[in-house]
Amino acid sequence: MTNHDPSSDTVxxxxxxxxxxxxQWIALAAFAVIVLVTILFAVRTVRRALYWRLHRDEVIxxxxxxxxxxxxxxxxxxVLYEALKIPPQPHDRRPIREIAREQNLSVDDVIATLQSxxxxxxxxxxxxxxxxxxxxxx
Amino acid sequence: MNITxxxxxxxxxxxxxxxxxxxTIAAVGVPMPVTLMLVAAGSFVELGEMKLWQVIIxxxxxxxxxxxxxxxxxxxxxxxxxxxxxxxxxxEAKMAQARAFTERWGDAGIFFSRWLVTPLGPWLNLxxxxxxxxxxxxxxWDILGESLWVILYVLLGKFxxxxxxxxxxxxxNLAWVIVGLVAATIVGWQxxxxxxxxxxxxxxxxxxxTIA
Numbered sequence: 341m342t343n344h345d346p347s348s349d350t351v352x353x354x355x356x357x358x359x360x361x362x363x364q365w366i367a368l369a370a371f372a373v374i375v376l377v378t379i380l381f382a383v384r385t386v387r388r389a390l391y392w393r394l395h396r397d398e399v400i401x402x403x404x405x406x407x408x409x410x411x412x413x414x415x416x417x418x419v420l421y422e423a424l425k426i427p428p429q430p431h432d433r434r435p436i437r438e439i440a441r442e443q444n445l446s447v448d449d450v451i452a453t454l455q456s457x458x459x460x461x462x463x464x465x466x467x468x469x470x471x472x473x474x475x476x477x478x
Numbered sequence: 479m480n481i482t483x484x485x486x487x488x489x490x491x492x493x494x495x496x497x498x499x500x501x502t503i504a505a506v507g508v509p510m511p512v513t514l515m516l517v518a519a520g521s522f523v524e525l526g527e528m529k530l531w532q533v534i535i536x537x538x539x540x541x542x543x544x545x546x547x548x549x550x551x552x553x554x555x556x557x558x559x560x561x562x563x564x565x566x567x568x569x570e571a572k573m574a575q576a577r578a579f580t581e582r583w584g585d586a587g588i589f590f591s592r593w594l595v596t597p598l599g600p601w602l603n604l605x606x607x608x609x610x611x612x613x614x615x616x617x618x619w620d621i622l623g624e625s626l627w628v629i630l631y632v633l634l635g636k637f638x639x640x641x642x643x644x645x646x647x648x649x650x651n652l653a654w655v656i657v658g659l660v661a662a663t664i665v666g667w668q669x670x671x672x673x674x675x676x677x678x679x680x681x682x683x684x685x686x687x688t689i690a
Contacts, residue, residue: 370665371666371669377654378654392648396640398644403490405527407527408522411639431527433490433493434491
């Protein structure tokens with residue numbers, strides 16, 4: 341139990357250990373486990389936060405608007421509008437689901453069109469930041 | 479599309495009224511993906527689709543309104559429950575204990591359950607009302623806590639704009655870190671408390687002996 345090491349002197353600790361019943365040992369074990377799990381989650385949190393500070397490219401979901409997707413993939417929205425063959429709109433808040441309904445397409449079709457447009461744009465104009473494939477995924 | 483996607487789509491399309499409705503309902507105690515809504519709203523602010531000050535005011539007002547409803551339910555709807563508790567064995571003493579507890583820890587409890595340990599929020603609203611906790615104090619700490627909560631998550635969403643889902647995953651991890659820290663503090667404190675009283679008792683005894 342390296343996690344519970346009070347700075348008290350050895351005599352006090354020995355007497356403390358002597359007074360430890362099974363309940364206290366269980367509490368101490370629980371304390372150690374909790375601390376370990378907390379450290380694991382803390383490390384994971386920090387690693388993911390660092391990763392996502394530099395990366396975007398969020399998986400496209402039906403709730404996202406075209407400007408949102410363009411922002412996430414760092415592309416001009418016009419590229420995506422062109423791919424979908426719809427006129428660009430300022431302050432377009434329509435989610436992909438809504439656009440799919442208007443175009444009589446399935447949501448998956450619209451997302452697939454967007455993904456291929458993004459891939460095409462990426463090959464012709466590589467982005468300044470490393471893409472997730474070269475970066476280390478958390 | 480699941481319920482979360484539906485809510486986010488509605489937030490994107492209709493903006494503030496959706497934010498207000500969802501947060502109010504959640505503050506009363508109905509489970510809703512409110513963190514996600516706030517973070518997404520922050521993202522929409524960054525995109526120029528929503529205004530920061532409007533989001534903060536509307537979301538804070540919604541949260542405070544929901545909390546007040548919870549408090550009112552506890553205070554004026556909870557009489558039957560209180561009477562039930564009081565009628566039981568030691569009921570009076572238990573109610574007095576609960577009152578003393580909220581009186582002592584109430585302010586901090588209300589404040590921290592608004593933004594740090596949010597799952598406790600709706601419960602504390604009810605119990606604060608139930609134990610007759612000062613409405614004025616509840617209101618003041620509620621506004622402070624909820625504003626902090628809203629500002630925190632909206633700014634996070636703004637900062638991590640375009641990565642709402644990733645941020646949510648990070649926050650999910652962070653929630654476990656907070657739970658772990660709270661649990662470690664409680665268990666650790668119990669252990670320390672177990673080790674200490676004997677010392678105190680012995681010094682106390684020694685002290686009384688010298689007096690005698």
